[in-house]
Amino acid sequence: MKLQSLQLYDFRSYETASVQLHPGVNLIVGENAQGKTNLLESVFYLSTGKSFRTARNQELIRFGAEFADLSCTLFSGGREQSLRAVLFSGRRPRQLYIGGVKQRSAAGLSGVLTTVLFCPDDLLILKSGSSGRRKILDTALCQLRPGYAQALAEYQKLYDSKSRILKDYHDAPSLLEPLPEFNYRMAQVGAVVIAYRAKFLRELSKQARLYHAEFSGGREELSRLPRQAIVGLRENQFGCEALLLRSQAPGLTLERAGIEEIMVLLIKGVR
Numbered sequence: 001m002k003l004q005s006l007q008l009y010d011f012r013s014y015e016t017a018s019v020q021l022h023p024g025v026n027l028i029v030g031e032n033a034q035g036k037t038n039l040l041e042s043v044f045y046l047s048t049g050k051s052f053r054t055a056r057n058q059e060l061i062r063f064g065a066e067f068a069d070l071s072c073t074l075f076s077g078g079r080e081q082s083l084r085a086v087l088f089s090g091r092r093p094r095q096l097y098i099g100g101v102k103q104r105s106a107a108g109l110s111g112v113l114t115t116v117l118f119c120p121d122d123l124l125i126l127k128s129g130s131s132g133r134r135k136i137l138d139t140a141l142c143q144l145r146p147g148y149a150q151a152l153a154e155y156q157k158l159y160d161s162k163s164r165i166l167k168d169y170h171d172a173p174s175l176l177e178p179l180p181e182f183n184y185r186m187a188q189v190g191a192v193v194i195a196y197r198a199k200f201l202r203e204l205s206k207q208a209r210l211y212h213a214e215f216s217g218g219r220e221e222l223s224r225l226p227r228q229a230i231v232g233l234r235e236n237q238f239g240c241e242a243l244l245l246r247s248q249a250p251g252l253t254l255e256r257a258g259i260e261e262i263m264v265l266l267i268k269g270v271r
Contacts, residue, residue: 001076001114003043010065011087012038040117042070046083047115048139049096049106057087057094065089076112083113107142107149114143141196148196155189158182 008017013035028036037053041060044052051060061068071084084097096103098112117139125132142149162182169175205222212222 002074003113004073004075006039006042006072007070008039008042009069010062011042011068011070012060012062014038015062043072043113044115044117046070046072046085047109047113048142049085049109052117052119058089060087061089072113074113081112083109105153107146107153110143110146110149137197137200141200144200145196148193151189151192151196155186155193158186158189162186 002023003021004023005021006017006019008014011017017035017039019039028039030036041051041053044050045060051057054060066089068087069084070087071082073080073082075081082097082099084095084100086095086097088094096106096109098108103109122132122136125136138152142152162179165175165179165182209222212220
């Protein structure tokens with residue numbers, strides 16, 4: 001997979017920009033506040049359908065412009081491909097394209113342009129809340145597994161809908177009638193999300209041990225995950241009963257299907 005060219009129009013600080021990339025290593029050099037990070041952000045957006053700096057597409061559009069247009073050409077999957085994203089100001093939804101074909105959601109981008117991003121804020125993932133660790137998992141898995149991106153999107157929609165029900169049911173008790181269906185479907189989709197995350201972290205733990213042994217010259221070992229944690233993950237891979245039981249109380253939402261703390265054990269587990 002090789003990124004060949006990048007074109008930007010009214011994206012962040014760029015009015016227009018066209019970049020031809022070398023098939024090897026590309027080093028971006030420039031003064032502060034000249035747009036180096038903006039270039040990286042545009043590539044990340046075309047890869048994942050989101051920014052690593054903001055959740056609001058409006059902030060990605062150059063000040064005074066009505067829309068931003070970013071596109072790239074790349075060699076992926078054994079052939080030449082192209083990606084494009086058009087972001088609009090106001091409430092008009094964005095448009096995503098692969099090879100000129102409009103996509104229904106960002107899930108369609110999965111596996112086309114895979115990226116690994118590291119920025120200074122990532123150093124805070126151990127000290128901050130679980131959302132940062134969950135974001136790392138989601139970013140990686142959404143690029144590698146289209147099925148995960150779809151399950152995660154459905155889970156979020158169910159989560160938001162159930163949250164609204166639990167917020168408003170005191171004024172309209174009838175809203176609780178479909179709650180069992182929401183609970184069951186959330187448990188089903190949540191089990192899928194957990195299965196993907198568990199498999200990913202097990203493989204990550206194998207690779208992390210190998211790389212850490214190499215970095216430390218064999219003097220240190222990255223400890224394995226606790227046995228009870230592994231057993232718990234295996235038991236919940238394809239079942240939803242445990243998740244379902246947690247969601248039965250009308251005043252509680254189903255906790256997010258997260259195993260971020262396992263990731264912390266993996267990162268911190270140096271003896």
